[in-house]
Amino acid sequence: xxxxxxxxxxxxxxxxxxxxxxxxxxxxxxxxxxxxxxxxxxxxxxxxxxxxxxxxxxxxxxxxxxxxxxxxxxxxxxxxxxxxxxxxxxxxxxxxxxxxxxxxxxxxxxxxxxxxxxxxxxxxxxxxxxxxxxxxxxxxxxxxxxxxxxxxxxxxxxxxxxxxxxxxxxxxxxxxxxxxxxxxxxxxxxxxxxxxxxxxxxxxxxxxxxxxxxxxxxxxxxxxxxxxxxxxxxxxxxxxxxxxxxxxxxxxxxxxxxxxxxxxxxxxxxxxxxxxxxxxxxxxxxxxxxxxxxxxxxxxxxxxxxxxxxxxxxxxxxxxxxxxxxxxxxxxxxxxxxxxxxxxxxxxxxxxxxxxxxxxxxxxxxxxxxxxxxxxxxxxxxxxxxxxxxxxxxxxxxxxxxxxxxxxxxxxxxxxxxxxxxxxxxxxxxxxxxxxxxxxxxxxxxxxxxxxxxxxxxxxxxxxxxxxxxxxxxxxxxxxxxxxxxxxxxxxxxxxxxxxxxxxxxxxxxxxxxxxxxxxxxxxxxxxxxxxxxxxxxxxxxxxxxxxxxxxxxxxxxxxxxxxxxxxxxxxxxxxxxxxxxxx
Amino acid sequence: xxxxxxxxxxxxxxxxxxxxxxxxxxxxxxxxxxxxxxxxxxxxxxxxxxxxxxxxxxxxxxxxxxxxxxxxxxxxxxxxxxxxxxxxxxxxxxxxxxxxxxxxxxxxxxxxxxxxxxxxxxxxxxxxxxxxxxxxxxxxxxxxxxxxxxxxxxxxxxxxxxxxxxxxxxxxxxxxxxxxxxxxxxxxxxxxxxxxxx
Ligand SMILES: Cc1ncc(C[n+]2csc(CCOP(=O)(O)OP(=O)(O)O)c2C)c(N)n1
Numbered sequence: 025x026x027x028x029x030x031x032x033x034x035x036x037x038x039x040x041x042x043x044x045x046x047x048x049x050x051x052x053x054x055x056x057x058x059x060x061x062x063x064x065x066x067x068x069x070x071x072x073x074x075x076x077x078x079x080x081x082x083x084x085x086x087x088x089x090x091x092x093x094x095x096x097x098x099x100x101x102x103x104x105x106x107x108x109x110x111x112x113x114x115x116x117x118x119x120x121x122x123x124x125x126x127x128x129x130x131x132x133x134x135x136x137x138x139x140x141x142x143x144x145x146x147x148x149x150x151x152x153x154x155x156x157x158x159x160x161x162x163x164x165x166x167x168x169x170x171x172x173x174x175x176x177x178x179x180x181x182x183x184x185x186x187x188x189x190x191x192x193x194x195x196x197x198x199x200x201x202x203x204x205x206x207x208x209x210x211x212x213x214x215x216x217x218x219x220x221x222x223x224x225x226x227x228x229x230x231x232x233x234x235x236x237x238x239x240x241x242x243x244x245x246x247x248x249x250x251x252x253x254x255x256x257x258x259x260x261x262x263x264x265x266x267x268x269x270x271x272x273x274x275x276x277x278x279x280x281x282x283x284x285x286x287x288x289x290x291x292x293x294x295x296x297x298x299x300x301x302x303x304x305x306x307x308x309x310x311x312x313x314x315x316x317x318x319x320x321x322x323x324x325x326x327x328x329x330x331x332x333x334x335x336x337x338x339x340x341x342x343x344x345x346x347x348x349x350x351x352x353x354x355x356x357x358x359x360x361x362x363x364x365x366x367x368x369x370x371x372x373x374x375x376x377x378x379x380x381x382x383x384x385x386x387x388x389x390x391x392x393x394x395x396x397x398x399x400x401x402x403x404x405x406x407x408x409x410x411x412x413x414x415x416x417x418x419x420x421x422x423x424x425x426x427x428x429x430x431x432x433x434x435x436x437x438x439x440x441x442x443x444x445x446x447x448x449x450x451x452x453x454x455x456x457x458x459x460x461x462x463x464x465x466x467x468x469x470x471x472x473x474x475x476x477x478x479x480x481x482x483x484x485x486x487x488x489x490x491x492x493x494x495x496x497x498x499x500x501x502x503x504x505x506x507x508x509x510x511x512x513x514x515x516x517x518x519x520x521x522x523x524x525x526x527x528x529x530x531x532x533x534x535x536x537x538x539x540x541x542x543x544x545x546x547x548x549x550x551x552x553x554x555x556x557x558x559x560x561x562x563x564x565x566x567x568x569x570x571x572x573x574x575x576x577x578x579x580x581x582x583x584x585x586x587x588x589x590x591x592x593x594x595x596x597x598x599x600x601x602x603x604x605x606x607x608x
Numbered sequence: 609x610x611x612x613x614x615x616x617x618x619x620x621x622x623x624x625x626x627x628x629x630x631x632x633x634x635x636x637x638x639x640x641x642x643x644x645x646x647x648x649x650x651x652x653x654x655x656x657x658x659x660x661x662x663x664x665x666x667x668x669x670x671x672x673x674x675x676x677x678x679x680x681x682x683x684x685x686x687x688x689x690x691x692x693x694x695x696x697x698x699x700x701x702x703x704x705x706x707x708x709x710x711x712x713x714x715x716x717x718x719x720x721x722x723x724x725x726x727x728x729x730x731x732x733x734x735x736x737x738x739x740x741x742x743x744x745x746x747x748x749x750x751x752x753x754x755x756x757x758x759x760x761x762x763x764x765x766x767x768x769x770x771x772x773x774x775x776x777x778x779x780x781x782x783x784x785x786x787x788x789x790x791x792x793x794x795x796x797x798x799x800x801x802x803x804x805x806x
Contacts, residue, residue, distance in 0.1 A: 163658070169623060175678070176678040176679075196678060231679055231681040356669065356676055358672075
């Protein structure tokens with residue numbers, strides 16, 4: 025589904041070179057670590073060396089199947105590992121950093137992956153075991169500093185723990201609700217010699233049981249509610265994409281004719297062109313999606329957290345709902361913001377595939393007519409302005425060239441919402457962004473990882489000039505490795521999203537948002553050896569994109585867009601779902 | 609009545625687990641009244657008994673978040689189960705010879721023990737429910753408390769309830785009794801409204 029790749033179902037363990045009877049090989053801890061990564065199917069590592077992980081780098085060249093990409097900042101490594109994992113179902117991203125500053129530079133990237141449930145393994149060098157706790161050179165409490173942004177973390181203290189810990193870490197990262205895991209690896213253990221024994225048996229942890237099976241009674245009850253529903257709506261989140269439940273979702277929607285909307289992170293889980301498709305919901309969602317949710321008598325939320333971006337002002341969310349149903353793999357998400365009447369804790373694919381046979385075909389004509397009317401009344405649209413390039417015009421030109429063969433990695437800000445709304449994502453996994461943490465600077469390094477996972481797809485990085493500058497050092501990595509990403513800078517000479525908020529919600533006082541002083545991106549790109557172009561005219565957009573797409577390698581395209589272009593629809597601060605303001 | 613919820617958590621006996629549990633409770637904005645950690649019959653498992661100062665619904669969210677921690681094996685909100693919950697206190701009283709008899713009378717009623725006596729003070733050991741210990745402290749105050757140390761509660765569910773533990777995971781997701789369900793229902797929320805932050 026995602027990409028043309030066969031889906032690696034967890035770890036494709038290559039056969040051990042040594043027969044089971046041969047004595048285990050003795051090697052250094054660093055080698056044990058690298059061998060273990062191979063056993064977990066790792067082929068790409070994004071990393072940066074330093075004093076505390078030099079034994080890993082000492083042995084890395086001996087492992088040509090572990091392709092190491094030297095990033096130019098550890099934050100880039102974490103985001104690249106995230107992009108690598110996020111864009112290929114089943115894959116786990118891996119990044120390396122040294123102790124202290126190196127490890128701390130990973131934190132934002134780990135937090136980004138944590139919020140969006142992305143499986144990433146970060147292996148950080150640590151000072152020798154005997155020096156831990158002494159404030160020795162480049163020591164930091166990595167376990168402590170990352171605790172709230174990881175799913176789990178390990179401090180290695182014995183050579184014999186290295187292989188089993190790595191195996192367990194991958195299991196934890198990719199199972200259940202996925203997430204990032206840190207392995208803190210003291211330098212002396214990297215050098216110490218031990219036996220390499222990769223555990224054969226699957227990981228079993230009493231404190232991390234497999235997700236529960238859906239309760240058939242609850243499923244039957246959902247089927248009954250669907251049968252009686254007059255105005256049903258489904259909202260789908262990233263959980264649907266993670267579990268690969270898109271087909272089941274489509275079937276459910278078609279069988280019972282239930283309109284489907286989605287969260288920002290759920291974009292692509294349902295094809296936009298489908299007659300049952302709504303659009304994004306909530307704060308910057310489509311007016312017609314919000315209207316549908318607010319009028320619905322049954323709302324089924326699948327694989328989503330239902331955060332404040334979805335609900336807007338909480339009491340405005342789904343006020344007429346009689347049956348709010350929540351399906352999610354994480355019990356802690358059930359009832360966290362809205363309390364459902366009925367919930368199922370399970371993997372979305374499992375739950376939906378068991379629910380489907382219980383659902384009877386039906387069609388609520390009146391409701392669907394109403395929805396179509398709202399779609400007509402509140403289309404997502406933008407307003408052209410003479411002499412100014414609109415961001416949507418750029419996105420439409422991109423879409424017309426690549427259709428659903430391109431992956432769009434968006435940054436944070438206006439560019440993110442434009443990219444979510446103005447590309448007709450018809451297949452899953454074509455739109456990625458930092459929806460949960462909202463990390464500016466995510467898209468550019470993440471798009472490198474995406475390209476490694478999807479070498480056959482066009483990869484666009486859509487970003488504002490503000491976000492691009494947060495991690496633009498990775499141009500060196502891009503060019504050095506000829507990573508074929510097309511960078512689309514939607515340059516509005518300001519921190520656009522903040523500027524829009526200031527204009528509309530903070531008395532129109534523009535403060536610290538002006539980015540008229542930015543470097544000449546063409547010269548900058550060229551300084552890094554990157555093909556680069558710029559324009560402010562609509563007629564150049566197509567030819568520039570054509571030239572960029574024809575070029576095999578990274579290209580930077582700067583589009584000077586209307587500096588006053590805004591994101592619409594939007595719900596003003598503190599207002600409710602139906603108070604959305606549309607473009608005018 | 610003590611408004612705090614009593615949560616019993618079985619965790620892997622590994623370094624850093626206390627940190628993870630405490631940090632999760634802090635991060636979700638809950639206040640710990642008391643927390644005790646100790647070994648169990650199984651050397652690889654520790655038991656934490658946590659009294660948190662929250663309502664039922666917030667406690668449910670807290671237990672679910674704790675249950676997600678990889679080192680947490682089981683977690684039970686035992687507040688509403690029949691359980692035995694005790695703490696231990698050591699209290700050093702100002703006790704010149706002329707006051708000792710009076711103090712000893714109270715200690716006897718509370719089934720406490722004298723564990724140390726010096727010229728003008730003594731240390732009393734007392735165990736029991738938090739309520740009982742609170743009462744004892746109040747009675748001791750007039751005599752002059754020099755110092756005291758309390759262990760925080762440890763608790764076990766009674767034998768006849770052991771099979772009926774809540775599990776804490778809320779797997780059925782049923783809304784807690786008395787709460788208004790459904791979105792749009794005023795008060796359905798336990799989160800702050802952060803709409804509009806960028
Ligand atoms: C690391 C980080 N710092 C600050 C913010 C707050 N923020 C959200 S959007 C935004 C403006 C982004 O500007 P730009 O990258 O130019 O994109 P635009 O909105 O103009 O498309 C800011 C500052 C953030 N999300 N992330």
